[in-house]
Amino acid sequence: MIHALIYVITFFSANSLIMIVMMMIIIVIILGDLQTVEKDIATIVESCTETGLRLNTTKCEIVMEDFRKIDGVDAFKDFFRVNKEEMILLGAPVVRGIAQDTAIKNKIDDLTRTTERLQLLHSHDALVILKNSLAILKLLYLLRTSDCGDNLLLRKFDEALRSALTGVTAVLNVDLTEDQWLQATLPVGDGGLWIRSAHMLTPSAFLASAASTFQLKQSILPDSF
Numbered sequence: 001m002i003h004a005l006i007y008v009i010t011f012f013s014a015n016s017l018i019m020i021v022m023m024m025i026i027i028v029i030i031l032g033d034l035q036t037v038e039k040d041i042a043t044i045v046e047s048c049t050e051t052g053l054r055l056n057t058t059k060c061e062i063v064m065e066d067f068r069k070i071d072g073v074d075a076f077k078d079f080f081r082v083n084k085e086e087m088i089l090l091g092a093p094v095v096r097g098i099a100q101d102t103a104i105k106n107k108i109d110d111l112t113r114t115t116e117r118l119q120l121l122h123s124h125d126a127l128v129i130l131k132n133s134l135a136i137l138k139l140l141y142l143l144r145t146s147d148c149g150d151n152l153l154l155r156k157f158d159e160a161l162r163s164a165l166t167g168v169t170a171v172l173n174v175d176l177t178e179d180q181w182l183q184a185t186l187p188v189g190d191g192g193l194w195i196r197s198a199h200m201l202t203p204s205a206f207l208a209s210a211a212s213t214f215q216l217k218q219s220i221l222p223d224s225f
Contacts, residue, residue, distance in 0.1 A: 034064075034070065037062075041076075060079045061079060061080045061082045063082045063084055063087045067081050083098070085098045085099060086098050101151070103146070104151060108153070111134065111135070114134050115163075130164065135196070136196045143198070143202050144208070145209065147206055149202045155198075158197050185197045
């Protein structure tokens, strides 16, 4: 799997056309047993003189369960070692575990810190900002890219969101019963406030992302996957 990002800025003038290639970042993910990965790394290093690229081993990561297997292997001596549960790809935790829990906890902390500052605004302005910018939208990328449907921390996120909205010092300055809070998660057209619940939205968010990228994944991954 290779993600290439090339920024090209073109400047036009009366007499010339100048094209500047600013950046090219290639991220390569290699899967397989230890011997296969070691061989692939050696192939990449050997081809650097032909391609003009350079493998920055200090920014390379190796993910496995038992790092004792790579002790003494020169190909991986400078690689950053990452436990399987801590693996993150493009900002998204790959498997359930420490990385996923940490990501959700960070979102909860951000939400709590933000809502404390929203108390300085008018209630209506604070509600609009919280609903449309600072609540579920800050969590949506994580929900679409990481399978965290049964993570209990999502309910804590919902509790933090409810605390931000209800209570004497909160945005709405009212207390909501369980039924009223459930109604608040409905669209405005159905009598709610469209304050979406994280744990209710998670399954559909992840499945929608998986379905929309199915053809792309099939074209990239081998049939064995």
